[in-house]
Amino acid sequence: MKRDKIILLLLGIFFSCHAEAKLKIYLIHGYGGTGLELFKIQKALKKNGFIYETFHYNSLTEEIDSVAKKLNERIKNDSFDTLSFITHSMGALVVRSLQSFVDADPLFPFIQRIVMIAPPNRGSPIADFFLGCELTSFLAGPNLQHLSTDSINGAVKFPLPQCEVGLILGAIEKDELLSIPLNGPNDGIVLNDSSKMAIETDIWIEEDSHLGLLFNKRVVENVICFLNFGKFQTAKK
Secondary structure, three states: OOOHHHHHHEEEEEHHHHHOOOEEEEEOOOOOOOOOOHHHHHHHHHHOOOOOEEEEEOOOOOOOHHHHHHHHHHHHHHOOEEEEEEEOHHHHHHHHHHHHHHOOOOOOOOOEEEEEOOOOOOOOOHHHHHHHHHHHHHHHHHHHOOOOOOOOHHHOOEEEEEEEEEEEEEOOOOOOOEEEEEEEEOOOOOOOHHHHOOOEEEEEEEOOOOOOHHHHHHHHHHHHHHHHOOOOOOOOO
């Protein structure tokens, strides 16, 4: 009897170890980014023992839905059963576009959490402004329209995530970066209210700019915190 109990105990340990989810973190950079700007977050992920990859794409030429398709193919080629995402700016829209593949595939890996840094989830007036100029609209590529507040082809067209989502938003002095007026708290590019989707689990607001957030120590700490616990250190609404 004692021997049987020992065998059952060993079997339980064996199966519990093999049943542990294999988690991978994907970092998705924003419009005009290269992924190099995410190095502080990458360093923190490595220090905390996460498996991660920065997904690269050309934001000036590749449309968001096409990028999401490539991301889906990359995920399918990996052997991870649990995923989380860290996005900056337009990267949030790439992950939202990915949701259509998630919905269509019952075998898609479980998405645990998403940390969105400065996401234009409902578009930005900055994109609206540049869309009004034919030259800048042409030079900016196909995604400028998707970054706009347009109710049909703008940012709102992308599906909403079905997992825990944490938003990290910036706040700067009015008109510090651009002379284009943004009515309300903003990071110089995106209004805080335009980042919200009404499904987010937690929100952190940091006094920094759209790009500066990526190099902010408290932001990096809170990215790791949300990945681990599904909440920020001290939420600021």
